[in-house]
Amino acid sequence: xxxxxxxxxxxEARDALKRGDVTSVELTETCLERIEGAAALNAFxxxxxxxALDRARAADERLKAGDAPAMCGLPIGIKDxxxxxxxxxxxxxxxxxxxxxxxxxxxxxxxxxxxAVMLGKLNMDEFAMGSSNETSVYGxxxxxxxxxxxxxxxxxxxxSGGSAAAVAADLCLAATGTDTGGSIRQPAAFTxxxxxxxxxxxxxxxxxxxxxxxxxQAGPMTKSVRDGAIMLGAMAGHDPKDSTSxxxxxxxxxxxxxxxIKGKTIGIPREYRMxxxxxxxxxxxxxxxxxxxxxxxxxxxxxxxxxxxxxPAYYVIAPAEASSNLARYDGVRYGHRxxxxxxxxxxxxxxxxxxxxxxxxxxxxxxxxTYVLSAGFYDAYYNRARKVRTLIKRDFExxxxxxxxxxxxxxxxxxxxxxxxxKDADPVQMYLNDVFTVTVNLAGLPGVTVPxxxxxxxxxxxxxxxxxxxxxxxxxxxxxxxERAAGxxxxxxxxx
Amino acid sequence: xxxxxxxAARVAKLARIKVEEDALPALADxxxxxxxxxxxxxxxxxxxxxPMTSVTxxxxxxxxxxVTDGNQQAAIxxxxxxxxEGFFAVPKVVE
Numbered sequence: 089x090x091x092x093x094x095x096x097x098x099x100e101a102r103d104a105l106k107r108g109d110v111t112s113v114e115l116t117e118t119c120l121e122r123i124e125g126a127a128a129l130n131a132f133x134x135x136x137x138x139x140a141l142d143r144a145r146a147a148d149e150r151l152k153a154g155d156a157p158a159m160c161g162l163p164i165g166i167k168d169x170x171x172x173x174x175x176x177x178x179x180x181x182x183x184x185x186x187x188x189x190x191x192x193x194x195x196x197x198x199x200x201x202x203x204a205v206m207l208g209k210l211n212m213d214e215f216a217m218g219s220s221n222e223t224s225v226y227g228x229x230x231x232x233x234x235x236x237x238x239x240x241x242x243x244x245x246x247x248s249g250g251s252a253a254a255v256a257a258d259l260c261l262a263a264t265g266t267d268t269g270g271s272i273r274q275p276a277a278f279t280x281x282x283x284x285x286x287x288x289x290x291x292x293x294x295x296x297x298x299x300x301x302x303x304x305q306a307g308p309m310t311k312s313v314r315d316g317a318i319m320l321g322a323m324a325g326h327d328p329k330d331s332t333s334x335x336x337x338x339x340x341x342x343x344x345x346x347x348x349i350k351g352k353t354i355g356i357p358r359e360y361r362m363x364x365x366x367x368x369x370x371x372x373x374x375x376x377x378x379x380x381x382x383x384x385x386x387x388x389x390x391x392x393x394x395x396x397x398x399x400p401a402y403y404v405i406a407p408a409e410a411s412s413n414l415a416r417y418d419g420v421r422y423g424h425r426x427x428x429x430x431x432x433x434x435x436x437x438x439x440x441x442x443x444x445x446x447x448x449x450x451x452x453x454x455x456x457x458t459y460v461l462s463a464g465f466y467d468a469y470y471n472r473a474r475k476v477r478t479l480i481k482r483d484f485e486x487x488x489x490x491x492x493x494x495x496x497x498x499x500x501x502x503x504x505x506x507x508x509x510x511k512d513a514d515p516v517q518m519y520l521n522d523v524f525t526v527t528v529n530l531a532g533l534p535g536v537t538v539p540x541x542x543x544x545x546x547x548x549x550x551x552x553x554x555x556x557x558x559x560x561x562x563x564x565x566x567x568x569x570x571e572r573a574a575g576x577x578x579x580x581x582x583x584x
Numbered sequence: 585x586x587x588x589x590x591x592a593a594r595v596a597k598l599a600r601i602k603v604e605e606d607a608l609p610a611l612a613d614x615x616x617x618x619x620x621x622x623x624x625x626x627x628x629x630x631x632x633x634x635p636m637t638s639v640t641x642x643x644x645x646x647x648x649x650x651v652t653d654g655n656q657q658a659a660i661x662x663x664x665x666x667x668x669e670g671f672f673a674v675p676k677v678v679e
Binding site for chain 2: 186188288289335396397400401415418419432435437438440454456459462469472473475477478479519530532
């Protein structure tokens with residue numbers, strides 16, 4: 089039996105399972121053992137070894153019978169935001185302490201139906217609000233990467249920080265994430281992994297704890313673009329239980345990975361060249377464009393004029409939706425309820441429960457959302473932001489109509505930063521992490537980040553490709569070409 | 585637009601989040617930082633632009649008005665912090 093089965097990707101493990109070189113039980117046991125040894129990363133926060141081994145044994149039976157679906161026997165981690173039946177899920181929040189979902193999210197059900205093995209639930213920022221996994225009730229998730237010659241702990245990014253750390257540290261073969269403003273793509277970039285945010289409506293949102301319904305999308309976080317294609321295919325599909333789920337056939341994304349991008353047009357948006365952008369990021373970006381050009385694509389300069397207004401629009405729309413969604417945490421139906429004093433009525437129960445149950449960043453965003461939706465400000469803030477959102481989407485429609493197939497941008501404005509380093513920064517500084525990713529959510533487009541190089545300190549940096557709606561297959565093929573050209577193979581040195 | 589302490593207190597009340605008196609000045613400052621950032625949106629000419637209601641052009645699908653689920657009282661109450669006799673229990677609401 090191979091020793092490092094946990095280091096395999098989905099495609100390699102699938103092929104090894106089909107050949108009979110390994111069993112799913114062996115793969116799963118190896119991952120479970122590595123998870124036990126990785127407490128320092130604080131990635132897995134609820135472990136489900138019994139479920140994992142049951143599913144692994146069932147998968148081995150199916151493999152033996154020659155009836156193996158796409159993810160048969162492949163051990164993965166699930167972000168804590170997904171409800172999975174009978175397994176604690178609290179969206180990284182104290183307010184959902186003790187919550188046991190009585191149902192299964194459509195995406196995790198789809199993955200289970202495809203034969204995937206769930207290893208456990210992964211750490212994340214509270215209610216997916218954060219860019220560093222520092223707002224979690226479980227404590228910080230820790231990036232397996234460190235700066236050269238420095239043992240300071242770094243953030244794996246957020247909000248899907250536990251997913252990114254677990255995949256980068258080979259605790260699982262892949263993981264689910266969710267992305268409202270960059271929460272799959274930024275942590276993937278910070279950990280040298282691949283993150284796919286599909287077109288809005290491609291994956292059902294049913295059973296995923298809601299943050300901002302018009303922006304939230306689930307997607308895969310994997311070790312390669314091929315793995316992303318395999319897993320996205322298993323997660324996606326129409327779901328009558330989500331009224332925004334698209335009734336479209338899911339193509340075979342993996343079959344579309346030819347690596348041939350001759351004749352494709354790739355846009356480089358000039359507005360993404362930010363003041364004060366580190367030279368390393370700028371170089372990575374132009375190197376990426378050269379790689380795609382060398383692979384036969386045509387590189388063109390494009391303009392997305394409303395880019396600058398994406399973050400401010402996002403920080404109206406997302407908190408507004410969050411304040412409505414999080415109104416359900418009232419201490420009545422599930423989760424935490426505050427102890428009440430003599431004479432406290434129902435209003436005190438709500439107020440104390442929410443003050444104790446929500447962390448500070450969540451409280452702040454709920455209150456900002458409440459303010460921008462309140463009488464007298466609704467038009468000035470919320471409606472204006474929705475109009476700007478229309479313009480941001482129109483920017484993309486215009487460049488796609490001009491023949492652009494995909495857009496290349498940096499994934500993040502920096503490499504992973506230190507845990508605690510942003511403690512004294514004002515909230516807007518933290519929000520800037522999403523500057524390159526948030527436009528994609530506002531426009532409902534698919535985006536993928538691919539690791540493309542290391543910075544001077546030895547930390548991974550990623551590039552982002554943005555595609556046309558519903559064209560994930562074409563987008564992933566371009567990402568596949570970029571991945572091959574970049575040849576990123578670095579892994580974090582094991583210290584945990 | 586600047587948010588003072590009494591506005592911060594009002595917003596906290598609307599959001600049903602208890603904020604202690606001594607935390608209000610810092611909260612008001614943070615609101616002002618965030619709203620200052622959001623004010624940039626005033627630079628954009630939005631005349632004649634429709635506010636986005638749906639990011640994908642698809643219409644929300646309709647379904648038949650049929651009961652598809654139900655009779656799950658125990659499952660629904662299972663996570664309640666206080667459930668009694670088949671009901672959610674809360675402090676007295678009506679005198």
